Amino acid sequence: xxxxxxxxxxxxxxxxxxxxxxxxxxxxxxxxxxxxxxxxxxxxxxxxxxxxxxxxxxxxxxxxxxxxxxxxxxxxxxxxxxxxxxxxxxxxxxxxxxxx
Numbered sequence: 208x209x210x211x212x213x214x215x216x217x218x219x220x221x222x223x224x225x226x227x228x229x230x231x232x233x234x235x236x237x238x239x240x241x242x243x244x245x246x247x248x249x250x251x252x253x254x255x256x257x258x259x260x261x262x263x264x265x266x267x268x269x270x271x272x273x274x275x276x277x278x279x280x281x282x283x284x285x286x287x288x289x290x291x292x293x294x295x296x297x298x299x300x301x302x303x304x305x306x307x
Contacts, residue, residue, distance in 0.1 A: 227263035230256050258302060265299055 234256035241249035262283070269286045270276050277283040280303055287296035 223263050223267045227260045227267070230263070231260040234260060261299070261302060265295065268295075 234253045237249055237256060238253035240246070241253055265283055265287070266276055269283065269290070272290045273286055275286065277286050280299075284296050284300055287293070287299065
């Protein structure tokens with residue numbers, strides 16, 4: 208689809224957001240199954256999918272605002288700070304702590 212060295216165009220950003228939404232939908236379904244079956248592996252997989260969905264959405268947002276695609280958690284937090292989104296940086300950091 209695209210390389211991380213490239214800037215995403217509007218179409219690519221839309222595809223990334225659609226992908227993030229699809230992954231989040233799978234995460235929600237897997238989470239519901241995990242709760243019903245009390246399966247910790249399914250639970251962990253659901254959390255991982257939800258976090259991936261958030262990463263894609265945050266990358267898309269950063270790309271729209273600053274024309275770069277972060278490559279790591281550190282870069283995501285740094286770019287969110289640079290574009291004055293300390294609120295999103297704090298939320299992202301909190302989620303990252305809970306997943307890792």
